[in-house]
Amino acid sequence: MRTLLRPCAASLLLLVLAAGALAQPTRIDVVTPLAPDLAAFGPQAVGVRTITAVDRQRPDVLRAKEGEPTPRYDRRFVLEVWYPASLAPGQAPGGTYKTVSRDPSVAVTLRGRAVRDASIVGAGGPFPLVILSHGYPGSRYLLSHLGENLASKGFVVVSIDHADSTYDDQQAFASTLYNRPFDQLFVLDEMARLGAAGSGSFLAGRLDATRTGIVGYSMGGYGLINVIGGGYSETSQTMRGAPPNRLLAARAASNAAYRASIDPRVKAAIAIGPWGMQAGLWDAAGLAGIRTPVLFVAGSVDDISGYARGVRAMFEGAVNADRYLLTFVNANHNAAAPHEAPAETLDATGRAVVGFTQHADPVWDSVRMNNILQHFATAYFDRHLKGDQGRQAYFDVLPKGSEAVYAVDRDGVPQPAHTYWKGFKRGTAVGLILEHLPPGPDGR
Template sequence: MIKPTLFRFAHLQILLCFLVFNSVLNAQNESFLYGDAMPDAPELSARGTYKIGVRTMDFVNKGQADVLNSKNGIDPIYDRPLKVEVWYPALLANGATESVTYNEVMGTAHDTLRPLTPITFKGRASRDAAPLTTDGPFPLLVVAHGYVGSRYLMTYLTENLASKGYVVVAIDHTDSTFKDASPFPSTLVNRAKDISFVLNQMANLGKAKDKNFLSGLVDSENIGIIGYSMGGYGVLNVAGAGYSDGLVGFFSGMSGGSKAIAELAMSNPKFPKVDPRIKAVVAFAPWGMERGVWDAEGLKGLKVPTFFVAGNQDDISGYEKGIKAIYTGAVNADRYLLTYKNARHNVAPNPPPIESLKPGLHIDEYYRYAEPSWDERKINNVNQHFLTAFLGIHLKQKDYSKFLEVQENSNEKDWIGFKPRSSTGMELLHEKPTP
């Protein structure tokens, strides 16, 4: 029989051990920020040598079709606001640190089961730091989130790439963020248009002779576009993959929007007008192929080098008849397909925020970010590695080809740049343009 005093002493020891462990765990969580390298992170995922700044900007795309307020098949015209976040190589003042707090929300607007809840998380950037102009100009990267999402959805990537000498701008797509989620037609019509508009705004500011902070910082002749899910749907169109007449027909049966989407269809004689400044495309889990958004002719319009990323269990965009079918059909592009085996759709976002772990929340708050079979931090590091290689080749003329010239199945042999035994569960395909 255990004496009561001995039991209480043992109980106190257990409680003390738990408190110490919990304190250590919290300290580790505070020191590890989104995008930091895990012990098995591949070589090119390491943060670059540039200190980075971050700023918020507001743009207005005037004279756009307001498809959500159409009447009798006529779209009213409105000025479309777009908030963006810009990360850039910076010159930090003495004593300044790369530390920033991002203000975000969980939940979805107008969803009573998932009400909007403010959250914050930290990043490695300096708010409103002075730009570093002595080493510029730097290639421009435009980043588009999914439906729903925000400009802060992939800070692990935007910060990392900026530290390697890029100006990175991520868009809050109006009607498509956590805070203002609206009916889907607005996202279908506006995603590609938003990307093109922000790209041009950033390029123009970079060339301007006034004293805006981007002046002289942006290399507008070397641009990459990056999109996730509906962002992938958008960047592929901007890069030349015209939408199908089936998508146009879908809008024709609605109250409006058909003219606006028809401008982006492959059958439009004025499409495609691919911006020659776009030298590289990254499409994470692009949505639409299973819904008839593209046909064979539309996919032939994609000629810009493209890096696709997918999970072979994607139940949102689809894999064999979705993402992989886009990769296979884009016969005129030099293209790669990185596949995470047993991953679903979340191959692009930050790890789940700590607030999503609280009991009682809708599980989709966690699964908006998490993968059931993968550590999201591992996926983040692998994405950093491969995008550094791919974008470095096409936008910086870096000799990173060896990191992409690996055997298809990562289980057969350690991939170049990966630590021993760390590159399992992936596949990397590569197809060159059809002669």
């Protein structure tokens, strides 16, 4: 005789099953069937290591007082480094990352493909460098999906825990305003040091920092824009919340020393929802200083960085750079960058708790956006850091994905009417816009 569970027992069982499902680590290496071609992982196994670094005698914004000498301190960094790896016989790919959510009391476990402390691959290289810079607040794992993905394709990727700007040490915003570009440049110098022959690091001779790309999300994008030549406006130096003693003047557009200091090792940049334009950090003169190729990425309804007066205005204003703007139509500030919301940000009934909204978008699926970013980041950095001219075809598309025509025969051969975005499956470019402006008068 079949026994039926009583309603209360059935409900309890469902809750237990749901809790068990939520206890599984959130994967950062998912590539969905709808993903564009270049989102697929590359041929290399992936290793990961955590390293630390110290920038001596950095101006201490948090202790600085108006009209007084700015104190200095040693600014410490925790960095996550992904790289092409050589696994030992029988060593399986995969591992976990232990971190926290937006509520630092909530522990989070992520799972990916990287193997902790694996040997770096001996063949090929030296490999280009990609720097990842998170938002305010965030963590070095926020873009970990991109770190693993690019490492499998022959890049060394380093992601920064920005002091005073992580989930568990968030401090006054002035510190982030001042430190972001300096953090990115310090990490570039540190990785170049470690990659030099004879450094004693596992990266010695395996890393070419003269071919560097930077990916910055939100405040990471803010720092990136300044690193590649977007000098701050005069008004930003005394805006509400700005560091005291006009400290932003060191990297202002009006400062000749700053303009002369733009680092030529940075060959390309991807700015995802970069913050600051809508707050007056840049004007026309500042944006005109950008000459590094840059791919802007944004949601069309971004209510943090702004779209028309924010990211799009930056895209249009960088008149001396070759630049693209990839727009996720109706996405908000979380477009593309953050990995999927951790399982720990849902309760046993599947309802969102603190931290969920740091990752999710009301319209777009996060994993699908991650895959689209992985696709374009691969093409962009292959093009600019490895010199693969064939990757340009992934950008030579009709601007509106909804207007592209998918026309292939049964064997998958494109027909004359085919204008669909290269690498995208039927229907999957809908909701995306990719625009291009060249440097010079035609790019205004």
